[in-house]
Structure formats: C-alpha cells, structure tokens
Amino acid sequence: MPNKNVRVLIAKPGLDGHDRGVKVLARGLRDTGMEVIYLGLRLTPEQIAEVAIQEDVDVVGLSCLSGAHMTLFPKTMNLIREKGRKNILFIGGGIIPKKDVAKLKKMGMSQTFGPGTPIEEIANFIKEKLAEGNCDTKD
Amino acid sequence: MSEKREEKPERKKEFRTTVGGTVVKQVYTPTDVITCREEDIPLPGEYPYTRHIMPTGYRTRLWTMRQYAGFATVEETNKRYQYLYEQGQTGFSVAFHLPTQEGYDSDHPLSQGEVGRCGVAIDSLEDMERLWEGIPLASVSTSMTINSTAAIVLAMYVAAAEKQGATADQLRGTVQNDILKEYIARNTYIFAPAPSMRLVTDLCAYCAQSLPQWNSISISGYHMREAGATAAQEAGFTLANGIAYVQAMLDKGMEVDSFAPRFSFFFAAYTNVLEEVAKFRALRRMWAKIMQERFSAQNPRSLMLRYHVQTDGFTLTEQQPLNNIVRVTLQALAAVLGSCQSLHTNSFDEALALPSEQAVQVALRTQQIIAHESGVADTVDPLGGSYYLEWLTSQIEDRATRYIAEIDKIGGALKAIEKGYIQKEIAQSAYNYQRAVDSGEQVIVGVNKFAANEESATKLLEISAEAEQKQIERLKKLKQERDNQRVSQVLNKVRDVARSDENIMPVLIEAVKAYATIGEISNALRDVFGEYREPSVL
Numbered sequence: 261m262p263n264k265n266v267r268v269l270i271a272k273p274g275l276d277g278h279d280r281g282v283k284v285l286a287r288g289l290r291d292t293g294m295e296v297i298y299l300g301l302r303l304t305p306e307q308i309a310e311v312a313i314q315e316d317v318d319v320v321g322l323s324c325l326s327g328a329h330m331t332l333f334p335k336t337m338n339l340i341r342e343k344g345r346k347n348i349l350f351i352g353g354g355i356i357p358k359k360d361v362a363k364l365k366k367m368g369m370s371q372t373f374g375p376g377t378p379i380e381e382i383a384n385f386i387k388e389k390l391a392e393g394n395c396d397t398k399d
Numbered sequence: 400m401s402e403k404r405e406e407k408p409e410r411k412k413e414f415r416t417t418v419g420g421t422v423v424k425q426v427y428t429p430t431d432v433i434t435c436r437e438e439d440i441p442l443p444g445e446y447p448y449t450r451h452i453m454p455t456g457y458r459t460r461l462w463t464m465r466q467y468a469g470f471a472t473v474e475e476t477n478k479r480y481q482y483l484y485e486q487g488q489t490g491f492s493v494a495f496h497l498p499t500q501e502g503y504d505s506d507h508p509l510s511q512g513e514v515g516r517c518g519v520a521i522d523s524l525e526d527m528e529r530l531w532e533g534i535p536l537a538s539v540s541t542s543m544t545i546n547s548t549a550a551i552v553l554a555m556y557v558a559a560a561e562k563q564g565a566t567a568d569q570l571r572g573t574v575q576n577d578i579l580k581e582y583i584a585r586n587t588y589i590f591a592p593a594p595s596m597r598l599v600t601d602l603c604a605y606c607a608q609s610l611p612q613w614n615s616i617s618i619s620g621y622h623m624r625e626a627g628a629t630a631a632q633e634a635g636f637t638l639a640n641g642i643a644y645v646q647a648m649l650d651k652g653m654e655v656d657s658f659a660p661r662f663s664f665f666f667a668a669y670t671n672v673l674e675e676v677a678k679f680r681a682l683r684r685m686w687a688k689i690m691q692e693r694f695s696a697q698n699p700r701s702l703m704l705r706y707h708v709q710t711d712g713f714t715l716t717e718q719q720p721l722n723n724i725v726r727v728t729l730q731a732l733a734a735v736l737g738s739c740q741s742l743h744t745n746s747f748d749e750a751l752a753l754p755s756e757q758a759v760q761v762a763l764r765t766q767q768i769i770a771h772e773s774g775v776a777d778t779v780d781p782l783g784g785s786y787y788l789e790w791l792t793s794q795i796e797d798r799a800t801r802y803i804a805e806i807d808k809i810g811g812a813l814k815a816i817e818k819g820y821i822q823k824e825i826a827q828s829a830y831n832y833q834r835a836v837d838s839g840e841q842v843i844v845g846v847n848k849f850a851a852n853e854e855s856a857t858k859l860l861e862i863s864a865e866a867e868q869k870q871i872e873r874l875k876k877l878k879q880e881r882d883n884q885r886v887s888q889v890l891n892k893v894r895d896v897a898r899s900d901e902n903i904m905p906v907l908i909e910a911v912k913a914y915a916t917i918g919e920i921s922n923a924l925r926d927v928f929g930e931y932r933e934p935s936v937l
Binding site: 274275276277278279280283284287288300301302304325326327328329330331332355357374375376378379380 | 497498500501503508509510511512513516517581584585586587625626627713715716717718749750751752753826829830833836837843846847859862933
C-alpha cells in the first residue's frame with residue numbers, strides 16, 4: 261500500500277504529558293506521505309478506541325512515559341478489538357522495560373520503539389507490516 | 400599563522416554548539432570580546448551577577464545536591480528519602496505521581512495504572528504526614544515539583560509540618576508553581592490560564608506573608624528544553640514567563656521587592672558544556688537587568704537569578720546505558736561551572752525505567768566527585784574571561800533577548816502561549832533536532848554512531864502492582880473515618896473563596912486539615928473554574 265493510503269492514529273492514553281516524541285513522530289510520518297491523526301494527550305482508552313473505529317485507521321500508535329503502559333496499552337487494544345476492528349497494527353513508544361515489551365507483544369502490540377529511534381525505522385516498520393498483512397500479534 | 404590554519408581542511412563544513420545553536424568560529428581572540436562591556440562582567444556578587452550571585456561562590460557553601468525522587472506509596476518513598484539522607488544528600492525533592500499533579504484521587508478512573516508510577520501517591524494530608532515520618536521538616540529543605548495543584552499540596556506540607564511542631568517561618572523549600580510552562584511543555588494543567596494564574600499568584604502572595612524562607616515559584620526552562628527548545632529559546636522563553644509572573648504579582652497590588660526575592664528558577668544542562676555555562680551566565684545577567692530596568696526592583700535579592708539545574712533527561716540513551724554516566728558528568732560539570740544553586744543528576748538507567756538504588760547512588764556520587772575531587776568549585780566562575788565563553792555568553796543573551804522582544808510584541812507570555820507561538824517554536828526545534836539525528840549530522844554515541852548489539856544487563860527498579868491497590872484501600876478507609884460533614888462544609892467554603900478574590904491559601908489549609916482529598920479539592924475548584932483542554936500544536 262502506498263504511504264498516502266496509510267492511516268495512522270497517534271495518541272497518549274493516561275495522564276502522562278511527555279509529548280515530544282509523539283509530536284515529532286506524527287510530523288515525521290506525515291512527511292513520508294502517511295495520513296496521521298494526532299489525538300493529543302490525557303485520553304482514556306475508550307476515547308482512543310472510539311476514534312480508531314470512526315476514522316477507520318490502519319495503525320494505532322500509543323505513547324506513554326509514565327509507567328502506566330501495562331494498564332493502558334492492553335486496555336486500548338482490547339477495546340478496539342471488542343468494537344469490531346480486527347487486524348490493526350499496534351505500535352507503542354515510551355520508557356518501556358524489555359520485560360514488558362515481550363508481554364505487550366503477546367497482547368498484540370507488534371513493536372515498541374524507545375527513545376532514540378529514527379523516524380525512518382518506524383515508517384519502514386509500518387510499511388513492511390502492512391504489506392505482510394498479518395498485523396495483530398495477539399496469541 | 401591564522402591564514403595557514405584556515406587552509407587546513409576541517410572535519411565539518413560548519414561547527415554549531417548544538418542543533419539550532421550558535422555557529423562556532425575556529426578560534427577566539429581578544430577582538431571577539433571587544434564588544435563585551437566591562438560592567439557586564441564585574442566581580443562575582445556584583446550587578447548584573449554574570450559570574451555568580453555571591454562574591455565567594457562555592458568557597459562558602461557548595462550547591463545543594465538535591466535528587467528528585469518519589470515512587471509507589473509514601474512508605475517506600477520515605478525509605479528512599481531516609482537512604483538519600485544517610486548518603487549525605489542535603490535537600491529533598493519530591494516527585495508526585497501524575498494523579499496528584501493533575502488533581503485526581505488514586506481511585507479515579509483516569510488514575511488507573513498511574514498510581515505510584517512516576518512519583519509518590521499523595522491523596523490527602525494523611526499521606527503527606529507519613530511521607531515525612533522521621534524527617535524533621537523544621538530543619539530540612541524540600542523542593543516539590545507540583546504545579547496546577549501546587550496550592551493544595553503546599554497547604555498539605557504546611558499542615559504536616561505544623562503537626563510535627565514546626566512553625567511556618569522555619570520551613571525552607573520550593574514549590575514549582577509554574578503553570579505557564581505546563582501549557583507549553585509539561586502538560587499537567589487543569590484550569591484555563593487566567594484562573595491558574597490567580598492560584599499561582601495567591602500562593603506567591605501567601606508565601607511572601609507567611610513563609611519567609613520558601614521559594615514561591617520555580618520558573619522552569621527545563622521542560623521546554625526537554626520538549627525541544629534550544630539553549631537560547633530556553634533562556635528567552637523562561638525569562639518571558641518570569642516577566643509575566645512578576646507583572647501578575649504587580650497587578651495584584653504587590654510591591655516588587657516583597658515577593659521577587661523568593662522567585663527562583665529551574666534549568667536544564669545539556670552535554671555541550673561551554674554552551675550551557677554561557678547560557679547560565681547570560682541568564683543571570685539578563686534577569687538582573689530585567690528586574691532593575693523593567694520593574695525597578697531595589698532589593699539586590701530581587702535581581703539575583705537563583706536556580707536549580709537538572710541534567711537533561713532527553714539526552715539519556717536506552718542503548719549502552721552506562722554511557723549515560725559520562726553524559727551526566729559533563730552536564731553536571733556545566734551546571735557547576737555555570738554557578739547553579741542546586742543540582743539534580745539523572746541516573747544512567749532512566750531511559751529504561753525509574754532509577755534503581757545503585758544508579759541513584761552513582762548519580763549522587765557524580766556530584767560529590769565534582770565537588771570534592773575536580774577542583775572546579777575552588778574558585779568562582781573559573782572559566783570567566785575565556786574569549787570563547789564571554790563571546791558565547793553575549794551571543795546567547797542576544798538571541799534570548801530577541802525572543803523576549805518577540806513575545807513582548809505579541810503581548811506577553813500568556814498571549815504568546817494562547818497563540819501557540821512558543822509551542823510552535825519548540826516543536827520546530829524538536830523536529831530539526833530529530834532530522835539532524837536521523838541524517839547523522841548530530842552524532843549520538845551508541846545510537847547513530849558506534850552502536851553495539853549487546854543487550855543491557857541493567858537491573859531495573861520495578862514498581863509493584865500492589866501499590867495501587869494499597870493506596871486505593873487507604874483512601875477508602877480515610878473517607879470512612881474522617882468527619883465527612885466537616886469535609887463537605889469546607890469544600891463549599893473552597894468554592895466560595897474561589898469565586899471571590901480572597902487569597903485561596905487559608906481555606907485550602909483548612910480543607911486539607913479536614914482531610915479533604917486532592918481530588919475533592921480540585922473538583923471544588925473545577926466547579927468554579929472549569930477545565931482547560933489545549934489544542935495540540937504539532
């Protein structure tokens with residue numbers, strides 16, 4: 261799928277206010293041609309899920325640097341699945357310890373990207389995964 | 400000589416301090432400082448304090464080594480504080496979990512997963528009392544990173560201290576209480592800018608009257624820098640916010656020298672040592688001039704820029720985390736060479752998790768080694784007089800002054816924030832930086848150069864999931880045991896005072912003493928002020 265047809269939703273669930281990373285990423289992905297919706301911060305999983313369905317996105321990127329990722333990421337992913345959207349590509353970012361990364365992958369998050377990840381690496385990851393077609397990695 | 404040197408090929412086409420920073424010349428000579436006015440670089444302790452606010456600098460007293468800490472429940476944080484105290488730390492710095500910072504109780508749906516995560520959970524005065532068990536508040540100094548709920552949390556601190564038998568005039572410390580930069584970068588605002596500024600200035604006015612040793616605000620550039628600002632932007636935007644606070648206090652009818660001596664600042668230190676030292680020197684000079692020329696302050700203490708520094712979290716890398724010890728050392732060195740009053744050094748594992756005890760110890764030892772082994776604290780402003788440093792100090796002053804002029808033109812910091820000017824400037828700098836890193840123009844060792852494939856074997860701190868449950872149960876018990884009629888009466892009173900123009904602090908102290916919670920008091924204020932939702936600026 262060409263980049264211009266890729267729809268990405270980026271959001272910050274929970275109370276964390278660190279938004280440098282998501283803002284830079286949103287703009288960077290937009291510059292590669294993708295359509296990016298940046299929803300902002302202090303959102304509940306419900307709010308994010310609702311927009312993901314309404315906007316019919318291919319990718320949902322969640323960012324959290326406060327340590328609440330193990331509660332908020334799975335909850336958001338589950339809500340989106342429950343609302344009927346299947347095979348969305350979930351990616352995450354923030355301060356995510358390696359132990360949690362493995363758990364998140366089992367729960368359906370394809371990959372997490374820590375501080376220092378080049379934008380291109382994330383853009384390429386999205387392209388490859390969408391081309392493969394099998395996005396949701398939940399067991 | 401110089402012609403020959405120019406002929407030699409150089410590593411790069413252009414040398415800059417940092418991305419978006421100052422272009423650096425090959426060499427500096429006396430001609431570069433010819434425009435520096437001698438009165439701008441007087442002896443330390445003399446206006447405009449470029450070199451240091453005190454004549455003897457660190458020869459009299461070292462900077463305060465103040466490590467920001469807080470996690471899980473009050474018991475665990477209290478244990479960490481006792482540990483740091485035994486290790487020789489001379490001041491405390493409290494990290495509150497996000498629900499406390501954003502006015503929610505631990506049992507609120509939005510608090511789910513956040514309880515005790517990036518700070519300690521404080522719901523009520525009961526938690527605050529336990530946090531300081533065994534630590535005499537009359538004789539320590541405490542910094543609290545709290546903004547939109549600063550007035551409530553300070554009320555809790557004052558009440559807890561009183562219960563220990565301390566009097567208000569004995570209390571030493573700082574509340575961040577800087578709401579403007581929350582709209583720009585840190586994002587823990589609750590109310591719209593206007594009612595927020597009322598709370599900020601109420602707190603400052605209360606301190607001026609009742610807490611003579613308390614820094615009523617810590618005007619912060621740190622978070623703007625973290626969000627992407629350059630050194631000059633950090634300097635310019637922070638002082639522009641400072642101007643807005645001083646003006647707001649004057650508009651309240653306060654006399655400048657009654658509150659300005661207790662205004663303090665907070666900045667970041669990046670790895671480019673000399674640019675940071677220049678920034679700190681420029682900042683001191685600029686603030687002194689602003690306070691004297693714009694606001695006609697008379698008291699020398701009103702003119703002195705006193706500040707805390709934290710080494711920059713954004714520069715820490717997840718890859719090869721031990722390298723961060725070196726980065727933190729350089730950043731801490733810059734802070735000390737720049738004559739800071741207090742300093743927090745980050746732990747090397749902070750790009751991976753909250754810091755472990757071992758990592759915290761290395762961070763504190765870094766400061767102690769600089770203080771006691773490096774010799775840089777033996778003379779005041781040891782780099783002063785360097786052609787490059789003096790030139791760079793003037794450069795940063797010029798660039799930062801231009802930002803302030805731009806903000807003045809827009810109508811002040813509050814307007815500039817409402818228009819998104821400051822946010823856009825910072826977002827652009829952040830984007831430029833990422834582009835420079837992605838292209839390899841900005842080298843980050845271990846990330847885009849000298850990368851290694853090894854796995855890190857760092858032992859990380861883990862916050863138990865039980866902390867959240869424990870805190871919620873404690874809150875439930877509190878709500879059962881306290882006098883709930885008294886609580887609802889005092890919350891009504893909070894609403895009444897919020898609607899009036901009476902100072903909010905006394906009623907908040909009354910409310911926390913009745914064990915009204917942070918969420919309940921914040922909700923009472925929400926009833927009057929409403930909530931603010933900022934449009935995102937990309």
